[in-house]
Amino acid sequence: MDIVWIDFADPAFLNPLVLTLKVAGLATIGSLIIGVAAAYVLARWKFPGRDFLDAVCTLPMVMPPTVLGYYLLVFIGRRGVIGQWLQQTFGITLMFTWQGAVIAATVVAFPLVFKSARAALEGVGKQYENAARTLGLGEFALFLRVSLPLAIRGVISGGMLAFARAMGEFGATLMVAGNLPGRTQTLSLAVYSAVQAGNDGLANTLVLIISIVCVIILMATSKLLQPRF
């Protein structure tokens, strides 16, 4: 196997890298917001349909990305419910855009934040929340000042896993955003294209970079989850 180091200023390498960082970064922010909100609702309240909502939030972790991509096409595609509304109201189309890739990556990655944040929030001692209530705090202030700070390591480690997952997203992104070099081609799509085109040097470099980033993230995550206090 020959690792041919390619020119790092080469657009064939640089474009997917920049796009991937942009897509994965925004998808991580989206995942944190949706994942923590869902985790808070499920950890905090008991209501009918709670188990169903939990299953729905976990589903993207176990479903084939192509199936998720198909669902996204149904909803945000040109003839989808949300897609049509966006098109008519704002003139926005998400299909075959990098914004569409962000949505695909968010849906695939947010269960990682959700799972990790829920476990962390449920691990926050009830007595701290009760103590904050006796000190006059409402539920929202209590969440921001007690629950979230005490669960923050779980939330951050979930966010890091979500970033890694979003960076490696392939199936759903391909279905929603396609594989347009320079526009929607992320690193993992670029690997596929490079292999298809027989460009082993580029493929090897891209694979190496993705692997290194993922290993760093996993090591940092396990460090974060070590107990404290």
Add this chain to the structure above:
Amino acid sequence: MQFDLNITKKLRSGGDEFLLRSQFSTTDRALVLFGPSGSGKTLTLRAIAGMLKPDKGYIRFNGETLFDSEAGVNVPTRSRHVGYVFQDYALFPHQTVRENIGFGLKPLFGRLSRGHREYVEELIQVFGLSAVATQKPAALSGGQQQRTALARALATSPKLLLLDEPFSALDQPLRIRMREELSRSLTSFNIPLIMVTHDSDEVESFAESIVVYRNGKVEDVHSAREVAASGASLKDILRRQVEQAYG
């Protein structure tokens, strides 16, 4: 203070059912709920703070209804203005002693007001916590943790102070010292209190009236003054009650 309570609550844990029937009225300023563990005294305290919702009944304090099942009143904990010292203190582990004490005074965004900041410093002084004000709770001794918990509860100027076995986490010599200390600072803050304990020494140090619990029910109510006037020893009465409970 005028305090009236009459509540029932059915609790299930595993296959066991526990029925709490709690009722007492008092005008004394220092009330001790006394009884063996599992007798319902802490549940009653939690209900007073609003952390446990009774099935039926009412809780009234100085003319204010905190809970009334018939009228549909259930004032949320944050609006009951009670200070609560937890058995394990429940100090926020991510905050320093100073931040813990100022916790209830700080707005969600922004800093403590000047007046509040001065009051927090005063409490740190009064409770002898100056040396550890910048430490996190994990670095404190048991006595320092208890003082921090008490200062935190008093900082928001509650109308009623609730103490759940405040000395049980301390070893015996420290317990005696802290008992005297707490008794002194409560006198100087002059705030009505309800304390839960299973230690008859603590009853003697704090109680004006004593509510004795057994198996989820109020067994007896004593007034410390009346017991003293009758020439009997409160400790003996309580010892007999404990023997009955375990016998």
